[in-house]
Amino acid sequence: MASIKTIATLAQTSVASVSRVLNNSGYVSAALRAKIESAIAQTNFQPSSDARILRGGKSHLVGILLPSIDVQFFGILAQSMEQALFDLGYQSFICSTAESAAHEARYVAMFLSRRVGGVIAASAEAGAAHFAPLRARGIPIVAIDRDLHGYASDSIVIDHDLGGRMMAQHLLDLGHRKIAILGAPQHSQSIKRRLAGAKAALGQSGLQPVSVQLGMTHDFAQAYDLARNALAHRPTALIGLTDIAAIGAIHAAHDLGLQIPRDLSIIGFDDIPSAAFVLPRLTTIAQPIRHLGHIAAQRLHRLITSDPSVQMNALPALTLIQRDTTAPPIPA
Amino acid sequence: MASIKTIATLAQTSVASVSRVLNNSGYVSAALRAKIESAIAQTNFQPSSDARILRGGKSHLVGILLPSIDVQFFGILAQSMEQALFDLGYQSFICSTAESAAHEARYVAMFLSRRVGGVIAASAEAGAAHFAPLRARGIPIVAIDRDLHGYASDSIVIDHDLGGRMMAQHLLDLGHRKIAILGAPQHSQSIKRRLAGAKAALGQSGLQPVSVQLGMTHDFAQAYDLARNALAHRPTALIGLTDIAAIGAIHAAHDLGLQIPRDLSIIGFDDIPSAAFVLPRLTTIAQPIRHLGHIAAQRLHRLITSDPSVQMNALPALTLIQRDTTAPPIPA
DNA sequence: TACCGATGTGTAATCGTTACCAGAAGGATC
DNA sequence: GATCCTTCTGGTAACGATTACACATCGGTA
Structure with missing residues (x-):
């Protein structure tokens, strides 16, 4: 050497x-x-970076904690953060926690021993106490996608409640009254918020969802099953709390012989690439994933350097992407 | 501190x-x-890990070099490797290189200064000379998905050529004679191999593809455009060198008013989750992605520890997953 | 009594790098 | 000729951990 x-x-x-x-x-x-x-x-x-760090230099290391990266949404997020951070001179530990607090705790310990300069986290729901040691050492934490209950120095979280409302409102505007909701994973904060938002919007029209189906894992197969359950309640429209859920629902509806959007409207959330590449093309609420990743990187950099001149971009807005899965219901 | x-x-x-x-x-x-x-x-x-490494301990760090992680295939691969490595006591730098050798070189320099114990790489096509410094320091490299021309200590690469043959053979067996091929990115080794395999299989039946469409970037939109071009040659069947390509093609065909599989058969490669969740469900050749990731982790661990007792699993086989996008052609 | 092994504890060297300090040489200023 | 800056170079302490080594104590045994 x-x-x-x-x-x-x-x-x-x-x-x-x-x-x-x-x-x-x-x-x-x-x-x-x-x-x-x-x-x-x-x-x-x-x-040797190690010697430099030891000597007291900055580590230029950051920890990225995500529930998974094999889910498109988080894959895109991870990639955009890693790229932005690398360009800012940082190296990232991208860690997938499988929504488990125990996993997270193990990673946090690792971050500590590696002397990371900062952390970006989309944490599991179950308590965030294991982030305390990071706080105690003054290591900045940026929460992304999900809040971190007092442990985050900054948070890049879109308004999931609003997102929920937007989904419901779109269907309401089309004239739907029998609306079902499905999504996963159920313990995810963002899922809960979107659900709450959707319910609230329905509530304002004096309505309740005809069925709410939540699952543990966030994949097509689970979504398919949830959709079968939801469809048993004969809704005219269906809210997928994520695009994955919505796409699973498209399938379930198809297998039941339902025509979309004639017999059933479906709306999703996220606007992952697949949303535009299912048939029919999914109507959804777009959250600008890469943009969020870049902002998170930027904000963390700002916190690490405590350089107030680092640019702070505002969060981008949610937008409704109207494609082919929503339409007015057939008059009864 | x-x-x-x-x-x-x-x-x-x-x-x-x-x-x-x-x-x-x-x-x-x-x-x-x-x-x-x-x-x-x-x-x-x-x-402090740094002090430990400095003192001469193992770094327990590994570098993972992938073209991207926002593409499902690599996202899944990254996740499975990271998990397996973490369980073996390693921490990973997951790096996305955007198929650029320059990017790779920057990451290699970083690996060197971080004193990684090993590297797993799916490298860009354009030369692998920048891996030389790693070799020189005796840092083991495991190639995954793509060969590394002499720089890898081990390589976990499925038989892409065979994969190509399998796709072609399936269509041939169904009776197709007018077959088009599309895929991206064109400089990817695996893409080239699959293409070569498919052509070889066609050749054995005295056939040539009616059209070969290769693109630079690996996404739905690009695939869609390539498929439009390919379809102009009126094939009865179409080989997508990746599932993404095949799914793009499903869309293009749909928009052209073609019924699948009646008017056009389509086969893909990879078996990413979306393959089972397009309509119609995509027939494809499955490569067991997670399994490959685990094997790569295992092999690297073996190389790092030079412990011959670490298990060496054989590469899993490719399998044809018959779903709903392939059928015999309509008799002319 | 003298000696031995097992057990328990502390000192100091070491890894690779940076930063502070000292010293040397040369030129300019008073 | 004394003093000062500027430029250039080398020696060395420190960062946080591990570990070889030294030393001390204790119970047992010849």
């Missing part, structure tokens, strides 16, 4: 001088600099 | 004893151990 000492020997100088060219700080003559640079190039030397 | 010295002071002992309980090595009396443990708990102390 080439070290700074190896380079110093090779260039017949001292470690101090090598360090100076590495960080170009202080004075180094052109001649010496050249000798040192050639030694570095020759050996493919890379200074 | 609590350090081992802080703990020693708190427990009125020396750093050596604290280290001994931390690693439970050597002798420590029950009484002292209790005092130390309580001090550790009190301060939420986590020993």
